[in-house]
Amino acid sequence: MQRVARLAAHFSGGLQEPEEGLHAQNTSAPGDGYNVAVLGAAGGIGQPLSLLLKLSSRVRELRLYDVANTAGVAGDLSHISTAAHVTAHTGPQQLGDALYGAHLVVIPAGVPRKPGMTRDDLFNINAGIVRTLVEGVARYCPGAWLAVISNPVNSTVPIAAEVLKRAGVFNPARLFGVTSLDVVRAETFVAQALGVDPAGVHVPVIGGHAGITILPVLSAATPPLALPEERQRALMARIQDAGTEVVQAKAGAGSATLSMAHAAARFAEACLRAMSGEAGVVECAYVASSLTPQPYFASQLRLGPAGIAEFLPLPRLTPLERDNYERMQEELRTSIQKGLDFAARQ
Numbered sequence: 001m002q003r004v005a006r007l008a009a010h011f012s013g014g015l016q017e018p019e020e021g022l023h024a025q026n027t028s029a030p031g032d033g034y035n036v037a038v039l040g041a042a043g044g045i046g047q048p049l050s051l052l053l054k055l056s057s058r059v060r061e062l063r064l065y066d067v068a069n070t071a072g073v074a075g076d077l078s079h080i081s082t083a084a085h086v087t088a089h090t091g092p093q094q095l096g097d098a099l100y101g102a103h104l105v106v107i108p109a110g111v112p113r114k115p116g117m118t119r120d121d122l123f124n125i126n127a128g129i130v131r132t133l134v135e136g137v138a139r140y141c142p143g144a145w146l147a148v149i150s151n152p153v154n155s156t157v158p159i160a161a162e163v164l165k166r167a168g169v170f171n172p173a174r175l176f177g178v179t180s181l182d183v184v185r186a187e188t189f190v191a192q193a194l195g196v197d198p199a200g201v202h203v204p205v206i207g208g209h210a211g212i213t214i215l216p217v218l219s220a221a222t223p224p225l226a227l228p229e230e231r232q233r234a235l236m237a238r239i240q241d242a243g244t245e246v247v248q249a250k251a252g253a254g255s256a257t258l259s260m261a262h263a264a265a266r267f268a269e270a271c272l273r274a275m276s277g278e279a280g281v282v283e284c285a286y287v288a289s290s291l292t293p294q295p296y297f298a299s300q301l302r303l304g305p306a307g308i309a310e311f312l313p314l315p316r317l318t319p320l321e322r323d324n325y326e327r328m329q330e331e332l333r334t335s336i337q338k339g340l341d342f343a344a345r346q
């Protein structure tokens with residue numbers, strides 16, 4: 001609580017530039033692990049994600065934040081015999097404690113889809129949740145890497161960027177929309193088509209994280225995949241609709257949680273590996289980008305100690321992929337603009 005007391009005046013001071021000391025507090029790279037905060041930690045994704053992070057040797061402190069039920073999740077996880085120290089933070093008064101000194105913040109807070117809904121149908125609730133939480137990030141850990149899971153990712157990431165810009169702490173190299181689940185699904189389904197172990201399969205997925213904005217570049221898969229065009233179309237559609245497949249199977253009980261927790265933990269681990277100086281860390285994520293006409297775009301990124309170190313060039317697209325790329329543009333543009341308009345109204 002001391003940390004919050006120290007920061008209370010700052011927190012109540014509105015959208016001010018963070019104090020110099022706060023700005024500097026989370027830029028060091030410790031040798032004994034990193035502080036990771038999960039916002040929405042008691043939810044369907046938050047719980048298994050927190051479990052996987054508790055198992056990571058790279059995590060020093062695991063801060064679990066939610067609006068309810070955080071103590072139980074933290075108490076449960078804290079009995080696991082790994083080094084990561086777990087703390088619970090419940091409600092806005094304790095957000096500062098969860099975030100202060102965090103190196104990586106992962107946000108799965110927000111409502112999930114029910115059958116018949118699009119991800120964009122979640123905008124009205126989740127946009128405000130993400131905005132408020134990112135305001136906390138701007139205040140308490142402005143140098144942290146930030147990974148946004150909450151849907152609609154195509155809009156929530158631009159919202160997060162605008163909040164950080166307004167606070168004067170936006171670092172485009174450290175803001176990510178998590179699209180790893182699309183990559184995980186593509187690897188799984190391509191491995192099934194090839195009849196091989198998914199562990200050796202790599203598929204870049206570019207664009208965004210909704211419907212046709214999810215573009216798995218099957219022509220760049222390794223090992224190479226030679227399928228007739230009709231089967232390629234079907235595989236692309238399966239990957240693009242995989243979230244809906246889970247929503248329908250759960251029949252009102254939510255959307256993907258376990259596979260998402262795995263995908264987010266994989267992405268978080270990649271961030272921590274890059275932070276610690278490991279070379280050759282490449283992941284796909286939805287980020288501020290100048291690779292295409294859209295200001296936000298998911299593509300392959302090489303991560304380094306300071307965040308995005310390099311945008312890998314977009315893979316060469318086949319006519320089928322190029323057609324999907326052209327068709328996604330309007331939806332992506334609209335979703336991004338919706339996020340920007342929301343942020344501008346605040």
Ligand SMILES: NC(=O)c1ccc[n+]([C@@H]2O[C@H](COP(=O)([O-])OP(=O)(O)OC[C@H]3O[C@@H](n4cnc5c(N)ncnc54)[C@H](O)[C@@H]3O)[C@@H](O)[C@H]2O)c1
Pocket residue numbers: 039040041042043044045046065066067068108109110111112113122126129132133148149150151152153178179180181182209254255256257260
């Ligand atoms: N990016 C992706 O690939 C991907 C994949 C799956 C789900 N999602 C999205 O992740 C989000 C969460 O899904 P879920 O299944 O975990 O939902 P859930 O309802 O099970 O959990 C959400 C959690 O967020 C918490 N929460 C709500 N408002 C909050 C706030 N203001 N501050 C902190 N916590 C808050 C809730 O208390 C709950 O514990 C949804 O928006 C879903 O669409 C994204």
Ligand SMILES: O=C(O)C[C@H](O)C(=O)O
Pocket residue numbers: 112113119151181242243244246247255256
């Ligand atoms: O489909 C959803 O609503 C959740 C998530 O975006 C997913 O791809 O599983």
